[in-house]
Amino acid sequence: xxxxxxxxxxxxxxxxxxxxxxxxxxxxxxxxxxxxxxxxxxxxxxxxxxxxxxxxxxxxxxxxxxxxxxxxxxxxxxxxxxxxxxxxxxxxxxxxxxxxxxxxxxxxxxxxxxxxxxxxxxxxxxxxxxxxxxxxxxxxxxxxxxxxxxxxxxxxxxxxxxxxxxxxxxxxxxxxxxxxxxxxxxxxxxxxxxxxxxxxxxxxxxxxxxxxxxxxxxxxxxxxxxxxx
Amino acid sequence: xxxxxxxxxxxxxxxxxxxxxxxxxxxxxxxxxxxxxxxxxxxxxxxxxxxxxxxxxxxxxxxxxxxxxxxxxxxxxxxxxxxxxxxxxxxxxxxxxxxxxxxxxxxxxxxxxxxxxxxxxxxxxxxxxxxxxxxxxxxxxxxxxxxxxxxxxxxxxxxxxxxxxxxxxxxxxxxxxxxxxxxxxxxxxxxxxxxxxx
Numbered sequence: 001x002x003x004x005x006x007x008x009x010x011x012x013x014x015x016x017x018x019x020x021x022x023x024x025x026x027x028x029x030x031x032x033x034x035x036x037x038x039x040x041x042x043x044x045x046x047x048x049x050x051x052x053x054x055x056x057x058x059x060x061x062x063x064x065x066x067x068x069x070x071x072x073x074x075x076x077x078x079x080x081x082x083x084x085x086x087x088x089x090x091x092x093x094x095x096x097x098x099x100x101x102x103x104x105x106x107x108x109x110x111x112x113x114x115x116x117x118x119x120x121x122x123x124x125x126x127x128x129x130x131x132x133x134x135x136x137x138x139x140x141x142x143x144x145x146x147x148x149x150x151x152x153x154x155x156x157x158x159x160x161x162x163x164x165x166x167x168x169x170x171x172x173x174x175x176x177x178x179x180x181x182x183x184x185x186x187x188x189x190x191x192x193x194x195x196x197x198x199x200x201x202x203x204x205x206x207x208x209x210x211x212x213x214x215x216x217x218x219x220x221x222x223x224x225x226x227x228x229x
Numbered sequence: 230x231x232x233x234x235x236x237x238x239x240x241x242x243x244x245x246x247x248x249x250x251x252x253x254x255x256x257x258x259x260x261x262x263x264x265x266x267x268x269x270x271x272x273x274x275x276x277x278x279x280x281x282x283x284x285x286x287x288x289x290x291x292x293x294x295x296x297x298x299x300x301x302x303x304x305x306x307x308x309x310x311x312x313x314x315x316x317x318x319x320x321x322x323x324x325x326x327x328x329x330x331x332x333x334x335x336x337x338x339x340x341x342x343x344x345x346x347x348x349x350x351x352x353x354x355x356x357x358x359x360x361x362x363x364x365x366x367x368x369x370x371x372x373x374x375x376x377x378x379x380x381x382x383x384x385x386x387x388x389x390x391x392x393x394x395x396x397x398x399x400x401x402x403x404x405x406x407x408x409x410x411x412x413x414x415x416x417x418x419x420x421x422x423x424x425x426x427x
Contacts, residue, residue, distance in 0.1 A: 015405040018380075018412070024389035046412075053415070054384045056365040066273045069291040070266070073299060077262065081303045 009036045013043050021050040153179055154190045154200055157211040166208060174202040187211070240264055244271035250314035258305035269298050275315075275386065276322050282369060282381050283326050293329050297322040312395055319386070320396040323378065330374075361422060368418035376411035379404050 012029075013036040019025040020033055037043050154176065158167055171178055171190060176199050181188035192199045196214030203212035243249035244267050256264035273294055280290045300321050308317060369377055378397060382388045390408075394401045 015409055018383045018408050019390055022383055022387045024387060024392075026389075049416075050384075050412075052361070053365060056362045057369075057381070057385045064273070064277045064287045064290045064294070066270065069273065069295055070269055072291075073269070073295045074262075076295075076299055077265070077302055 010040060010043065013037060013040065014046070017043065017047055017050055021047060021054055153215050154192065154196050154203070155187050155211070155213055155215055156190055156200075156203055156209060157185070157187045159208050159210055160186070162208040170203065170206045170208060174199050174206075176203075189215075236263060237267060240267035241270060244268055247313050247315070251308075251310055254301070254305050254308050254314055257302060258308070265298075265302055268301065272298065272318060276318070278385060279319065279322065279381060280326055282377055283330060283374065289329060293322060293326050296325045296329075300325075313392065315386075316388070316392045316395050319382065319388075320398070323396050327374075364419055364422055365415075368415050371418055372411055372414055376407045376414070379407040380411045380415075383408060 009032065013033045016025055016029060016033045020030070020037075025033060037047065156171075158170075162170075167188075168178075171188075174190075174192075175194050176190040176192040179189045179191035183189075190199070190203075200212040200214050203209045240253070240263050243253050243264075250268065250271075253264045253268045257268065276294045276297060277290055280293055284290060284293075297318065301318060308314070369380065372380065375397070379393055382393045382396065383390075388396070390401050390404045393404045397404065
């Protein structure tokens with residue numbers, strides 16, 4: 001027998017000793033425990049101590065009066081048994097005060113409270129695990145340089161002598177708004193809700209506009225100067 | 230009267246075996262008062278000893294025993310024989326005792342202290358035995374109720390652990406563990422008094 005088996009047999013015998021002492025252990029468990037005891041002096045000593053404990057009791061008979069108690073009980077045998085409904089209600093103390101009901105050890109409302117908490121936690125967990133795709137795009141924060149944010153923007157340059165008032169009129173008439181600029185090269189970034197190509201065409205029609213190109217969308221035809229080798 | 234006594238004596242004999250007890254319960258279900266009285270007389274002392282470890286009040290012990298056996302009278306027809314009669318009755322008594330003790334909130338005193346000094350210097354074996362019984366009594370009173378109940382059902386009512394598990398409505402491993410801890414605690418409380426004795 002391996003050391004582990006021997007330890008398990010000892011643990012089993014230790015737990016079973018009380019029922020070996022009272023004679024109710026039976027079957028293969030009895031055989032295993034008896035076999036273990038043959039080789040285990042500690043268990044034999046424990047069994048001897050348990051026999052002594054068994055012999056030491058039971059304590060003196062209680063001073064209860066059998067005849068008196070029986071005489072009181074016999075008339076009750078004829079009384080009808082209590083109705084089932086009050087019997088099931090009996091364990092619940094009637095008319096308890098609200099303080100008692102709110103006591104932390106009152107299992108009834110604790111169960112309800114714990115159930116509600118579980119529900120709230122489940123809802124919060126579901127919200128946490130939900131894919132982020134459902135968020136409305138319009139409310140999302142975007143920086144100017146972000147890809148989607150840049151959609152619909154154009155770059156435009158004006159003649160250097162164009163007055164600021166004229167510049168604003170041209171932009172507004174084209175259906176765009178100024179999103180940034182001027183850059184170091186004098187270009188302005190425009191934003192538009194409409195199609196950038198259409199807006200760019202409108203802008204190009206203005207004599208004060210020297211360049212108008214959409215920044216996103218289908219690639220615009222390269223400016224003639226850039227297409228040259 | 231003598232005839233009734235003889236019939237009662239005959240019926241009491243039935244209460245000495247598990248099969249006889251089951252037969253008595255069958256007769257009780259049919260309303261046989263003699264059978265009930267025989268079962269009552271057989272169980273009054275057994276339940277009394279069992280309950281004595283839970284409460285020192287004789288009046289409360291009598292009340293719980295009467296409650297238990299009144300339930301036996303009323304529910305005898307529901308006893309299906311799937312367990313022993315003793316297991317069934319002790320389970321009722323245990324539940325009633327727990328409820329009654331909860332209701333009165335009675336502390337269980339360590340018994341035997343007042344008896345300690347009575348035979349203080351008698352060195353004979355009888356006295357030693359008695360002294361050990363008192364020491365065990367006091368040590369048992371110091372155990373938690375669940376451990377004490379499992380202990381006394383094992384040692385003083387000779388029940389198997391499946392029966393005790395049924396009475397206390399818990400798994401058998403819980404009973405084994407309770408008894409294991411009860412023994413460890415008793416060994417400490419009795420402090421070597423169980424060693425070196427025949």
